[in-house]
Amino acid sequence: MIEPTESNPLKVILADDHEIVRAGIRRLLSIDRRLKIIDEAENGQDLVDTVSYHKPDIVISDIMMPKLNGIDALKKIRELKLDCYVIMLTAYEDSFHLENALEAGADGYLSKDINAKELIEAILDVIKGERVFSKSVVRLVKKKSANSSELDATPVVITKREQEILDLVAKGKTSQYIAEKLFISVRTVESHRYNLMQKLDVSNVAELIRYSILKRTSS
Amino acid sequence: MIEPTESNPLKVILADDHEIVRAGIRRLLSIDRRLKIIDEAENGQDLVDTVSYHKPDIVISDIMMPKLNGIDALKKIRELKLDCYVIMLTAYEDSFHLENALEAGADGYLSKDINAKELIEAILDVIKGERVFSKSVVRLVKKKSANSSELDATPVVITKREQEILDLVAKGKTSQYIAEKLFISVRTVESHRYNLMQKLDVSNVAELIRYSILKRTSS
DNA sequence: TATTGATTAAGTAGTACTACTTAATTTTTA
């Protein structure tokens, strides 16, 4: 990719199901004339279609979207060998989504907290072939790469029992309730909760729920 | 509606995005020959379409579905004056969804924990013109109708600040973190959390998040 | 059958959340 210029700008496609978010990104990117948003998509299916049609240089996509989520859309884009860089822009700063995104072939994984300057820099870096992560995500990457030599890709395996407990936790049930329902000790439930959080690299029920709800939406 | 019989069974349509759930309901209803499932839908849009086409006697629908959620689908069904009873079958036992469902014109609101006998009875009751709620939901209804004479319909209003805090809570942020981010006291954040839970009639962060995520999916 | 993985459970300790009240200050609106 040659250096983008005002007369030969980067072709960008945005994907997010919320008009507000798209408007926000449009706004952020509007300050740099080297970037041109050529189309937008409000779900993963639209995204795959518009990427096929427009052949953009770069895609900036949300993860949680109706019809087809961002990660599955990314997989399709890679399958179809549509040559473009893809940055996931998301509210989920956990290693579960990060890993899925990387595995699917994302070139970047940025938090929605990002500002204009950072986003534009990230795009330009990605175009140069680099991978970008927002600061808040770096620590997850570090943690992972410290444990593994290069690409460990240890898949997160949630057992049947854990899934059962996760579902109840996500419904707002207390450990006490879950214990009674499943005829096990409160301490056992707590163990499962703890193990789940370890596996998913989160530290509270809120993030646990995001995982459980998103997983359902994505599959 | 005349009494359904084996030779003249009730026409039922199911809507749920998960094949597993539909299969489960099919199973539950299969024991009563007076009920016949004539079609299924896996999202709200499909549901509206199939109801328009098939004119069923009764619809049993999930709330959280892609494309169009169950409540919005119900609204459309009512708008289109498609004459049928609608029971929401859901995992969300909170007054937020209950109220939305009732407001949209639901004839029943049942928990997914229901068993075959209860479900069949509920359907037959609804056909007689009654409204049905599963036990776990009754307490919510009671609470509401105690305060209000008949139809209070006090809308739940979440202030800007509360929304801001809800979003952070839903991201898994602690009160400590939120306080620092918004330059307010931890106790203030806790007050907002408490008020939010009161307004939404829930008692922990898990249910709070369901609300916040679902609200986003539904609007 | 020996090993691995799943499930169970408890110890210990700290942190965060939840419940409910009261009330002062802003801000908004009638």
Added chain:
DNA sequence: TAAAAATTAAGTAGTACTACTTAATCAATA
């Protein structure tokens, strides 16, 4: 500008969750 609503904040107390460890039992499988 007075009244209402929103935001702030703290008191008090209890409950639930989170962190990390160790370990027994059971089931599957190599």
